[in-house]
Amino acid sequence: MTAIRSLVSPRLDVKSLPQAISESIVRVVESDPPMIYVIPDRLVEVCRSLKETVGLEFDYLIDVTSADYLDQLEVVYHLHSVPRGHALTLKVELDREEASVPSVTGIWRGADFQEREVYDLMGITFTGHPNLKRILLYDEFVGHPLRKDFALPKEDISSQIG
């Protein structure tokens, strides 16, 4: 029985988050793990309290990724706590034209390459990142190919098919 119980991750109660975090939350989505939308400007403070508050202890950033919803962009952070076993999905909504969000490399060092990948493919700028340049594509590449409005130049397509 103990073995089975240890496989089920404890669930984080979003309502019990400290005020420093809850006042920066835009909205909460009930899911498993729970999902919170955060004001972009407050991201670093929220992440620092999520990592350092006793009882939360989100010491592990699983990944940083992004999505294009045409009217806006989203950056997604999947967090996990090794000592507590619970998880949290953290999102920020961004304007398509001026997509910029503070970097969390100062909190989780592992965000470095992940944020570079999001910058490379989705064109989201991470302010305060120590080395923000393309990571997958070559430096001469123009555009950010995972944006929905990205299109190959016509001559490229015709040369590929012909």
Place this chain on the structure above:
Amino acid sequence: MKQNTEEQSKSENLASNGLVVRLGERQLVSVPDEALSPADEAIYNNIVVSTLNAVYNWGRRNSLWPVGMGLACCAIEFIGTQASRYDLARFGSEAVRPSPRQSDLMIVSGTVTKKMAPVLRRIYDQMAEPRYVIAMGACACSGGPFVGSYNVVMGVDEILPVDVYVPGCPPRPEALIEGIMAMQRKIDKQRVLLQYVRGDK
């Protein structure tokens, strides 16, 4: 008729002494003179008459050392081909080198991205001639499933000359072995002297 049988028995005798040498498609028989001195006979026994093409191509085709160029999932299939089950050593191609200087065959096994293309070309340029290229799998042949992609080269033949194309996604080890055998057949048809006289490739 009598002469023929005499020669036949003579060549059989020589064959049993290890003097009949097969190179390429030709059977060559060296027949020492009856009245040779022991020293002359020793020289005679160590002379093989053949053509330059046969000797050169025989050596080239049976020790094709590939440079390790595993770019994607096809590389796993190539590793399987090289390992004990399919035993590429039977065709003399099992010695995959980490250096282009030591290899004469490039098996491009996988997707060639635009970022990797200049590296690939540089490694090819560093290989000593004669050098050969096998494009393994759909991606290396034509870009495969990545048509319309922003970062994939539509076939490795856009950046370097390819000798043999092995289709498949990925090709089975049998298919790759057939590709290497096709490469060997192609090498067998090379004419060495013409290559030097006329500068043919």
